[in-house]
Amino acid sequence: MEGKWDFRLGDDAVFAARVDDNNAVKLPNVPASFSKILVSPSSAPVGKAPADYSPIVPPNEALKTFTVPDDLKLELVLAEPHVKQPLHMTWDERGRLWVVQYLQYPYPAGLKMVSKDVFWRAVYDKVPPPPPQGEPGLDKITIHEDTDGDGVLDKHKTFVDGLNIATSCALDRDGVWVMNPPYLLFYPDKNHDDVPDGDPEVHLQGFGLEDTHSVANSLRWGPDGWLYACQGSTTSSAVMRPGLDKLPVHSMGQLIWRYHPATRRFEIYSEGGGNSFGCEIDAEGRVFSGHNGGDTRGFHYTQGGYYQKGFNKHGPLSNPYANGYFAAMGHANVPRFTHNFVIDAGAALPDKYRGHLFGVEPLQGRVVEADFSNDRSSFKTKDLGYSITSTDPRFRPVEIKAGPDGAIYVADMYEPQIAHRQHFQGLIDKDNGRIYRLSAKNSSLSKQADLGKKTTPELVEHLQQPNKWQRQTALRLISQRRDRTVLPLLKKNIEAGTGQFSLECLWATYQLGGLDDAFAQKCLTHKEPLVREWTVRLSGDMPLDLAAAANATGRAVPGPRQVQDAHLMGHRFGETR
Template identity: 50%
Template structure:
């Protein structure tokens, strides 16, 4: 026992002596030492560091990040060296200001304990230390910044130790938050890997299939995309630069790895060279082996797809779509590339625009993932500062190489990677979630965005869509995720698998086959099973397509670490990649694959070929050649063929010479439904216009279809038995001029069987939505037809949405249209359906400002709610509504509704109820509404009660109270007396209210306000100097958008909304060109330089003595609606208005950025420039 006590005492003395050798030091900072020294601290990591999720994602993603540590360094965690920067003597080398990420091996950290992080440093001469940011530890989603007190020890006589069970007295960190520190390229960590042939041996194929390795590293690497040219050669986009664009510096990012960079990279050839390669590979002897390899272009930067066509090679080189001319086909660019499109986003490079593929209609298709946004422009056609086509998140787009039209073909989907066309020309893509094999896209569709969480994605782009199309349903338990897929459509595939969707799942290293089953106008899927599975965990299939030889090819990124966050953490190997062939075991590969050498007649003969690649390539070549001799033969195929050849000939004819009227009529009545569907679609392209986002060709208005063609189209729509064809007819109707669109969609809506179809009801509604407000009168005229009101699809699906559209904005003229529709309703059943749409429009909103005509119509329909009876002055309704306002247990939305209503429905009994709610209720929104409604009542008790409560009001409600007090002279005089006497603090009055008081029409009030609130002079204020100062500050470091959000909420959110957060007084910023820093800076620093239309501040004097300031949000010959400084709307009858005075200035004050440090400025602008929401 004595021996044990002596040992414990000895260890205690040693530990105490060691602790005495350590000093405290601040990090980041300089340390005065020469030679070698140590820093150490302890961290208790977040529980998520040990979460078992998708192959140990979180524990595999742990790293200690270091930047700007002078000299050389080593990092140790729990006694284990995890990384080195630079080199220690004798071959000393400084690490410089390089960013280092030192991976923490799995099993190193101890859960619930204090893990030691020790840093050994060496400098030949002092001082040393962290000269920039503090180091930090992070996993996939959480991080802890080691900023603060560390322990420091000079010398090299320390041996790092293990974790502690008790919290140390100092240098202890346990504050974790969602990861947002800027990252960059560092030394890359390669996961476990096998040579190509060994990995290929671990591929297992089922159902009579076999796999063959056709290309591999080092010949190719990172094959994100491949395509086949008309000679059957494979073009590979080797995206080796991923994930960090060369030449850019990350300024900020969010927890989803969506970043803001310091600039937009220049397009080639003036770009910063990167590592990406476009290569072409050829099988010269037809033995199935690629034996000739050539680099077409290298040094690219974020190039992820390439296809050949129209005399050159099209390359998706984000943010640009480039065209490299190569007319002679020698695989050497004829000159520098032509930039056809610009403005694709690269906030998250794993979700950037990608997947180039030629559509059967001659357009070039691509897609965009969930983590990026775009503002697409066409250099040479669109001005550099034009709005462009702005879109946030997932979508499919297309571009016409001849007309230069750009269209967003369909909006929404999963994290879209790749575009697939099936045999009939339908469009598909995959999903990065579970429970589906992907999305079936139709023209102009609005689909469910990948997520609806407000913390990650913004609101729907079209607020009037009133619904979205679903992904393909399945009853199978589909685990995450089906990245992309291709349909088996080739002669080398087993017949029993023909037409099945081959989906790739990179997370589980497999390919799955699924059948499609019609579900109305779209499809469900049923899994057949796994057809290819690798036991090599690094097999990561990322692209799949039908090949010229009749097989299916799959590209393998070949990465042990597959999550994009791991790639941003530099856990990636840019030197690996493989491409496999999947074919039947005994299948004969097609060798007749050089279509470039074939004549027009031979190409036409291939339009019915069993291989999709042959059919589609032949149609494309016929379109490019535009041989006039082809048209008669193609028309004959359309007329006589009933299968594949018919619609492939239709595509070829469209691309080469266009559809004449006779062929269009023939195609619309064709026995093959795909021909009928495509005839309608091509007519819509030819005569209509894109009504989704896009950039049009020269013609911007729809032209009318020839009479005989249109009559045939409408007749066929009325008689059409195929739901999928009817859905395309509705899509086509949306593109046409209203005079033809409405009769066509009427024929579609006549099919009662479509009332619950997954697509058709919404497609029909979107026809009318596209023509509101441009053709509102025509919409109203259309629905005067009595027969429409008896059709289930019209009554249950379309008309309720028409009413909702007219009601949702609350504009008086549109509400009057609702009244007209209610009068048109032939019975109570129809009126009930209309009222459902009306109620949906006002869900969560006050039913105020309703025209008397609408109130009467609603009452006559038998659907008068309490709100309507209140508006009619019903005494019992007044009592019931006041009881609800006073009842703290009533529904909050109901209390808010009726509190606002009493601002228009005046009742003396309302004053005490409203005043109590305004001054004592827990709900700030109810208080604001009550204060706004009290402005309609001229009772001095209101001012007295408000003044008494003012100092105790929450800040959000105080603005509404001050707005109320400044609306009537007597009340304002009482307010000024309290302020002058000192009973009320001047600090209670914000700047915008002070401005309003200084401009009061009563001279005594305005003079007193000028003395109490002297306006700061801006004479001599140098806006240019301030702009320069802010611009310089923004270049000096990185910003934190999460910290910047706090500044936005404090300084901007009372007026402006960004995504889901903020007020509705000033312009919404979500779609504003926030990527244009110059324009945004001017608007903030000098807000009066340009005032957005519709946001000029005005003052209205009423005949009953009120003075109300705000923005005019609605006006007609009967009412004016103002939105006040408190965000509340006030409706004023024209008969009540005395004068309207524009103030000629912006409500936004100058000096918005004053008082912010440089770091706060960087944080603020990092938040303003986010392309997606970052918090809920």
């Protein structure tokens, strides 16, 4: 790696200290918050955090430090010693919480840093082998369950440990997908005993490790059956499918990528943004990520789109013919940052919160609520207040998700500070972590039904649930069962239905291989705009007769979104020619 360096192994630390002579480089036509380059002197790791940091508030007293709106309540559901450094949350069909504990951060186990640049992009002496080979790391994936219905997770087990910079996981029918850069791994568990059947399968390799607060992260299922995830701003990748590819897919910096396990297709979905560390997919299947800067709550990513970023620090767009880039979602000037957010579509909050954005602000130690509204072909946000604030300066929310009950869950790393430079210098507390649930003040607890015990037709009916998590999980189970006997039911629901239910049934039909040419052309004249738009999107991922589909788009139901349908078809038709 060429360029200016903060230090090289063996350098005198005095000469490693950099003069701060390039603190704010401005680019034309780029907001100042994207062109500012922050630089700090080097220092070697110094061990434990200073003793004058704020004292630790015990978990059983933590709730006293919080303030939430009068119509909401906050509950502690999990804390140390059962969870430490929680980075990622997901739930299985039984309602059990799976947590990725990022205990190895910030340094990969078994590697030696050879050098790093002024942006803390490191070069290591080797590429680590996939687990369990090589030196085991401290990261692990744990499962937590509420067995007595009191809302507290009281049963705990470890699915896998010894991971090394593991950032997220996604659940499949017969195993678990794990993002453990530089690898995307699949741990088989065919007997569903929560114990891996053996070593993981390596599906992708080559994700960068230069900056462990910027590595590939936030793995999750999309409604189209692809796994979606992010890559942060200060890593680069050369991704290959072992045994299939002769040449890698190169990328540098922030982007959204996706992988289709059944076909083993990997692609970059969209490029640009902030330090992408959080992937939200809303009820209509649109992809978002937050930002590690100010003046916006994040980015709305469209397939094939290019977005603004800090070009001085993160390099140019990969496509020299991109004809510019899209901006972040519009917002007032606000301090940095909300790197991760959820767009609420649950049922455990009062109706007035429905459709709002809830974002974590780890620097300020709070959760912000923002209005979320249309802005031309994208969206804009407007802050409405703070859903969670705390007098405890150690409250560091880093992950936020809507759970099976429709409540909002927040993972707190519980750190005296949240700053990667200080973390790299050893100022990090790995002994603590908490997870909270935010819900309506008058809401009551109910035990989550095991969706895995439902028949496939029952799961189809479950696609009508008002809770987004319930619908998304039912869709995942329908897809993973591969039960094509429900295709007639799904198609009937699409043709007769409107709104969200028809869209959910379209996604299920596609994932079961039922969206053929004839039915796709019917969907292109559907009265529901979202069905038309998603039929166009899905047509680009499979061998449809696009010429006939384009003609059908021209005959679509007149309405305010007909031009958008035609534009989307033109884009997809051009992609596949």
